[in-house]
Amino acid sequence: MTAPRKIAAFALAAAASSAHAQDASALYVRSLAATCASCHGTDGRTAAGAPIAPLAGMPREYLVAQLQAFKAGTRPSTIMTQLAKGYTDPQIEQLATYFAAQKK
Secondary structure, X not given: OOHHHHXXXXXXXXXXXXXXXXXXXXXXXXXXXXXXXXXXXXXXXXXXXOOOOOOOOOOHHHHHHHHHHHHHOOXXXXXXXXXXXXXXXXXXXXXXXXXXXXXX
């Protein structure tokens, strides 16, 4: 195999590996977000008339702040304080990014 072909083969393999890593990361974040679906609806779109706030399309910074407040216990809640304590700070960032990107 010539040097240019080796470089091309390596580049193709690296691109495929990167795409797989991105797919795995996206799947991981979607699985985290799915844990919110029973209250906040699929992809953060709460059913019309539901007493729970929809998460889809909310500003990312707002979502991070609210989840951090629940986690710290500074925002009162019935269940969210307990749930938020189970997320790491990077997971909270990932969830906020995911829901902010969803259409309302």
